[in-house]
Amino acid sequence: MTTKLTWLGHGTWLIDTGEHRVLLDPFLNDNPTCPVQADQVECDFILISHGHFDHVADAAAVARRTGATVIAIFEICQWLQKQGVEESKTWAMNLGGSCQQPFGRVKLTPAVHSSTLPDGSSGGDPGGFLLTLAEGKVYFACDTALFSDMELIGRAGLDVAVLPIGDNFTMGPEDALEAVKLLRPRCVIPAHYNTWPPIAQDAQAWAHRVKEQTGVEAVVLEPGGEYSL
Numbered sequence: 001m002t003t004k005l006t007w008l009g010h011g012t013w014l015i016d017t018g019e020h021r022v023l024l025d026p027f028l029n030d031n032p033t034c035p036v037q038a039d040q041v042e043c044d045f046i047l048i049s050h051g052h053f054d055h056v057a058d059a060a061a062v063a064r065r066t067g068a069t070v071i072a073i074f075e076i077c078q079w080l081q082k083q084g085v086e087e088s089k090t091w092a093m094n095l096g097g098s099c100q101q102p103f104g105r106v107k108l109t110p111a112v113h114s115s116t117l118p119d120g121s122s123g124g125d126p127g128g129f130l131l132t133l134a135e136g137k138v139y140f141a142c143d144t145a146l147f148s149d150m151e152l153i154g155r156a157g158l159d160v161a162v163l164p165i166g167d168n169f170t171m172g173p174e175d176a177l178e179a180v181k182l183l184r185p186r187c188v189i190p191a192h193y194n195t196w197p198p199i200a201q202d203a204q205a206w207a208h209r210v211k212e213q214t215g216v217e218a219v220v221l222e223p224g225g226e227y228s229l
């Protein structure tokens, strides 16, 4: 069985293990590069990295419709319950913690960013996810600046790292290249770029530099494109 990572544009991903479908940071209907609508997505788990609109926009609607369990930091789980998601369908975590789920092990890793929810309430601390799946270890940095503790995350032995390269709201191409050197994944995939003009980037040029300077395979996807583990 293979695990597929499908990029739905911006910071949104669908992880399909064959047995389970995990939606990360659902930003679908208002995401100009997303190839699917929120009412078309099927999943049994949802992961949320932080509270910004472009990561939680469709989370409550998809969770209510599908009955998926949402895994997020405590404050975001509380906010989701106010949006009509049953408490039993939320799984609260905090930074540094791990939990075993039917699709694999989930660790909520730190991120350097902010995390205010759409209604102005606090989304707690922003995070990323280190997933230990049957087919390998995948690190989603999600929205973050470069930070040196990425070297510690890389010690897990990463098969794939998904890094933001858009700049402005997250690290840009230069710092993402440094992140690859700290993380040392087998493969890196860029995300969180080309959604809007302020985060326009040449991902192919970045991938070329990664390969040249680190030897790490860099895979550039189009929205809707997938990578198989």
Ligand code: NI
Binding pocket: 050, 052, 113, 114, 143, 169
């Ligand atoms: Ni953000």
Ligand code: MN
Binding pocket: 011, 052, 054, 055, 143, 169, 192
């Ligand atoms: Mn974002």
